[in-house]
Amino acid sequence: MHEQVEAYYRQEHAAERVKLTVDDVDSLIDTLLCGSDAENMAExxxxxxxxxxxxxxxxxxxxxxxxxxxxxxxxxMDEGGNFVSCGRPEGQGDVVFYFVVDNGTEFPDGSEIPIGLVRQATKEFFTSGGLRPKCVEWQEPDW
Known part of the structure; x- marks a missing residue:
């Protein structure tokens, strides 16, 4: 059986989070890609x-x-600290923003990674029982 995850990425999930399995990861990522810029991240x-x-x-x-x-x-983020992905050093500026239902989160420049790696890491999160994925490099943000 696959590990279940609660997700919030659309307004309708505010009252009750949607439950997903690893089999839903590709659909989740595709939904985020096809959605608006104000809903391009999932919690x-x-x-x-x-x-x-x-x-x-x-x-x-x-x-x-x-x-x-x-x-x-x-x-x-857990008791071990706060971490963000460590990606390509060239970027668009000082920070990049992603949004869960209009709530923006800042990410440091250089934290973006290829979408294929986002998919792989998300699947690892599901199958590891909610541990920080090891398939990506991590950095601690300065703020």
Whole structure:
């Protein structure tokens, strides 16, 4: 059985997160690529990890894609720290922005990676039970 993940990437998921399996990853990425620029990132939480005493997940995995640049970003946060993908050093400026339902998140310049690697890392997140994917390089953002 594949690990289930709760996802938030469209307004209709605000009240109740959608549940996905690894078999849904390609469709998720394609949906983000075909959507608006204000909805080009998903917030994922593995159901295989424990909740904090507050009832919130102990981690967060963000997956963003930009169809115009044919690139994407990843962010992973848990008790071990905050990390973003480490990609091509040349970029568009100081930071890049990705959006979960109009809520923007800044990523450092040089954090974008190829979309194929975004797909691979997202599948690894699902199959590892919600661990930080090892198939990408990570960096700690300065902020």
């Amino acid at each position: 994922l939480h593995s159901l295989g990890r424990p909740l904090l005493a507050s009832g919130f997940p102990d981690h967060e995995f963000l997956v963003g894609v930009d169809k115009k640049r044919s690139a994407g970003v990843l962010s992973f």
